[in-house]
Amino acid sequence: MNAHRPRILIVDDEPAFCRATARALSANGYAADVVSDPRAAVGQLVVNLRLRIPYEIVLLDVVMERSGLDVLRDLRAADPDVEVIMVSAHRDSSYAREARSRGAGDLLYKPIGTSALVRAIEAARERWEGALFGARQEITDVTELLRRSNAYVAARRLREDHGIARPG
Secondary structure, three states, X not given: OOOOOOEEEEEOOOHHHHHHHXXXXXXXXXXEEEEOOHHHHHHHHHHHHHOOOOOOEEEEEOOOOOOHHHHHHHHHHHOOOOEEEEEEOOOOHHHHHHHHHOOOOEEEEOOOOHHHHHHHHHHHHHHHHHHHHHHHHHXXXXXXXXXXXXXXXXXXXXXXXXXXXXXX
């Protein structure tokens, strides 16, 4: 596994699940925070973004006081880069389709074994890092394009200012 361990936010209204999941993640070297109120999840995500210690991954229960799918929409609006893994005790394929259509990367069914949890976290980490690398590459490409564009404009201005004919 990669040396970088993602910061994880667990959002679930079942305290026993939160404790067990946080313990399993901690035993595998991950840092995880827990929010049991779905309304507080987006606030916690935004606070951490502002503190520049963002969560890379959110484990989000589907069925809570507030729909996990609605929370997913709000999480993605607050931080489009966060990877979301939906968690559910209900094996309903419509949840999986809807969650994926709203930007969730995966759906795990409770009870979740530690090895399945770690595999899902690592897959989410790889998606997050891949997106980050892609964004960095786009920035590099745009920077290079601007550099070349600025050099072209500067050369053209020099030619015009000094009456130098264009070569070729």
